[in-house]
Amino acid sequence: MQLNEIGEFGLIDRIKEGALADPSDVVVGIGDDAAAYRPGPGLLQLITTDMLVESVHFLLDKTTPWQLGYKAIAVNLSDIAAMGGRPRQAVVSVGLPAHLSVEFVVELYDGMKEICREFAVNIIGGDTVSSPRGLVVNVAVTGEVAPARLLRRSGSRPGDLVVVTGTLGDSACGLDLLRLPGWDERAFAWPLVTAHLTPRPQVDTGLRLAPWGATSADDISDGLASEANEIAKAGGVGIRLYADRIPLSPELVEAAAIFGRQPLDYALFGGEDFELIFTIGPEHFDRITHRGGLTVIGEVTRREDGVVLVTGGAARPLEPRGYNHFR
Amino acid sequence: MQLNEIGEFGLIDRIKEGALADPSDVVVGIGDDAAAYRPGPGLLQLITTDMLVESVHFLLDKTTPWQLGYKAIAVNLSDIAAMGGRPRQAVVSVGLPAHLSVEFVVELYDGMKEICREFAVNIIGGDTVSSPRGLVVNVAVTGEVAPARLLRRSGSRPGDLVVVTGTLGDSACGLDLLRLPGWDERAFAWPLVTAHLTPRPQVDTGLRLAPWGATSADDISDGLASEANEIAKAGGVGIRLYADRIPLSPELVEAAAIFGRQPLDYALFGGEDFELIFTIGPEHFDRITHRGGLTVIGEVTRREDGVVLVTGGAARPLEPRGYNHFR
Known part of the structure; x- marks a missing residue:
């Protein structure tokens, strides 16, 4: 069904279903001018927003609408996780080209609702508009x-340790794989492509960080080099990372060879x-x-020591290279 | 200056300045993964979002970036006003074509900050991404x-009365004027064009509605016919409006004649x-x-009476005509 057949309100009726993962604190959900919810007593509110633009952040021939919906929520939950918070309420704006089918949009929201159910997040409102020149999703x-x-x-x-969760660089290498014809015939490709298309936000770990005694945190959205510099700048400190401690998946090591790149480059700049x-x-x-999935990759130093990467005993400055902004 | 010269972080540094109109409840503002603020004790939180897409919601040769920024915030404040709330915190996502200048983006945010100052709203976070195929602003x-x-x-x-603030139809007629060469030589044009480009959200009135004893409210964003039907549907009631009571500005009456249209059509469907x-x-x-600026335009009836417009003694059904969705 084409969007212009169903109309905005018809579409909203389709989207509303299953949008509340935890209705207990929701007073007004999708369909009124604004949504209303009760924050818990003694709690701070966090808020974050991310926009995904067609042909910049995704290509419609490389992702399903379900995966795109999942990721649009995931990147926001990751920001909440990086603040030590529990994600609660989401509002979603979509700019839709007229040629999209209703089924596409319903699948897009199904992907959102899946991850929202997983993390008990409600979609409590949004905006649906037409966008003649490409799909835009803002959460x-x-x-x-x-x-x-x-x-x-x-x-x-x-003196603090620098710790990361999981393995790094998988997503960026997965993106390179997606552009390669026949990637899906390679056994190592799936975990990398999955890391790119449907990343799993580290909400549970984020909630534990402060009780553990963590002093600062960030999510790794722009590559390790960029995030290390962010933390150093924000804290007025230096950071020393050890190249041979940065956790890389065996799939990344195998796949990077195809592209003639160092696996570590994906982790640092991907x-x-x-x-x-x-x-x-x-x-x-x-x-x-004793907890799995955590790797110490370096330590916090004094500001004047800068942000450096130690490789084979030699320390060199580690600078971020943006790969996705205003290119 | 071009965006690719300044980079994302350079741009954020420019945007941050003056973004907090009332810092007292803000714990973390622009620049971290998410923003954090303290809701007041015993208060509900409201949240709303609106996306403006180039060539659908605005044309860059018909609006200044300042006006666009002002409006992008205004339409959201209007939603909060329609719930009886006080707007507090904003997050802003912008999708920017590479050819835009930094000055353009700074002016865009200046327009946002102006209206935010007026209503004590903070811009506490956001996302800046590239958008090769047109400017997108989400608030x-x-x-x-x-x-x-x-x-x-x-x-x-x-038995309830139906009341509106201000005059209706000005904005839609202002949009028609903007498309007319030489519109700015006509004395009556300015108020109409201003109503379209920099609408003033009725936050102060919204805050008074519940204390006055109002039973329901909506902002008039899709034309009076649409909103009357929304209220009737949501409340399970009918609505009877009187054509000769709908407040029209003298400028609208004068301008509508140019386009060979009835001024009332702008108010009902504009x-x-x-x-x-x-x-x-x-x-x-x-x-x-005794308060100025309020006009009784009809009354609430029983559901089975439907939504009708009374013109010269004759009542006919009043149905919404979408003018802006998925066209």
């Missing part, structure tokens, strides 16, 4: 956090991993070493 | 409202007025008749 998500559990980019202290990077005193980290 | 705004002061579209009762429509018991309205 804004609010979150809750107890004031004492708020984690910022600033707050790290010299972006869109949506893992977390955080800093924590060694005495606190000792108590969580 | 999400949160608001506060005491639970007992929340106003919905539903809640009206047969859209983007961002005035308020509300319902209220006659006994409550009697106490506020």
Whole structure:
């Protein structure tokens, strides 16, 4: 069915269904001028927003609408996770080209609702408009956090360890694979492509960071080099990373060879991993070493030491290279 | 300066300045993964979002960036006003074509900051991405409202009066004027064009509606016919409007003649007025008749009476005509 056959209100009726994962705090959901919800007592509210633009952030022949919906929410949940918060309410704006089918849009929202159910997030409102020159999806998500559990980019202290979750670089290499004809015949490709198309935000780990004693945190959306510099700048500190400690998946190592690139380059400059990077005193980290999926990749130093990468004993400055902004 | 010279972070630094109109409740503003703010005790949170797409919602040769920024915030504040709330925090996403200048973007945000200052709203975060095929602006705004002061579209009762603020149809006629060469030589044009380019959200009136005793409210964004039907549907009631009571500006009456249209058509089907429509018991309205700018245009009836417009004694069904959705 074409969008112009169903109309805006018809579309909203289709979208509304299943949009509330946890209705208990929702007073007004989709369909009124604005949505209304009750924040918990003694909690801070977080809010974040991300826009995904066709042909910049996604290509419609490389992603399904379901995957795109999933990711549009995921990148926002990742921001809430990086603040130590619990994501709660989402509002979604979509700019839709007239040639899109209603089924496409319903699938897009199905992907959103799937990840929202997983993390108990409500879609409580939004805007649906026409966009003659390409699909645009904007999501804004609010979150809750107890004031004492708020984690910022600033707050790290010299002597803290630098820790990351998961493996890095998979998503960027997955994007390169997607552009390669026949990628899906290669056994190692799926985890990388999946990391790119439907990244899993580290909400559960984010909620534990402050109780563990973390001093700062960020999500890894623009590559490790960029995030390390962000944390150093925000905290007025230096950061020393060790190249041989940065966690790389075996699939990344195998796939990077196809493109004649170093796997580490994907981790440092690739972006869109949506893992977390955080800093924590060694005495606190000792108590969580039994947890899987955490890797110490370096330490916080003094500001004058700068942000450096140590490779084979030699330290060199590590500068971010934007790969996705205003290109 | 071109955007690719300044980079995303350079741009954010330019945008940050003056973004907080009322910092008292802001814990983290622009620049971290998400923003954080404290909602007041005993208050509900409202949230709304609107997307403006180039060539659908605005034409860059018909609006200045300042006006566009002003309007992008105004349409969201209007939604909060229609719920009886006080707008508080905004997050802004912009999708920017590479050919735009930095000055353009700074002016866009200056327009946003102007209206935000006027209504004590903070811009506490956002996203800046590239958009090769046209400018896109998305704003999400949160608001506060005491639970007992929340106003919905539903809640009206047969016997209530139907009241609107301001005059209707000016904005849609202003849009027609903008497309007419030489419009700015006509004395009556300015108020209409201004109503279209920089609409003033009725936040102050919205805050008073519940204390006055209003039973339902909506902002007039899609034309009076559409909003009357929305209120009737949400409340399970009918609505009877009187054509000769609908407030029209003298400028609209003069300008409509140029286009060979009835001024009333602009009010009924034109859209983007961002005035308020509300319902209220006659006994409550009697106490506020001394206030200017309010016009009783009809009354709430039983559901089976439908939504009708009375013209010269004859009542006919009043159906919405979308003018802006998925065209």
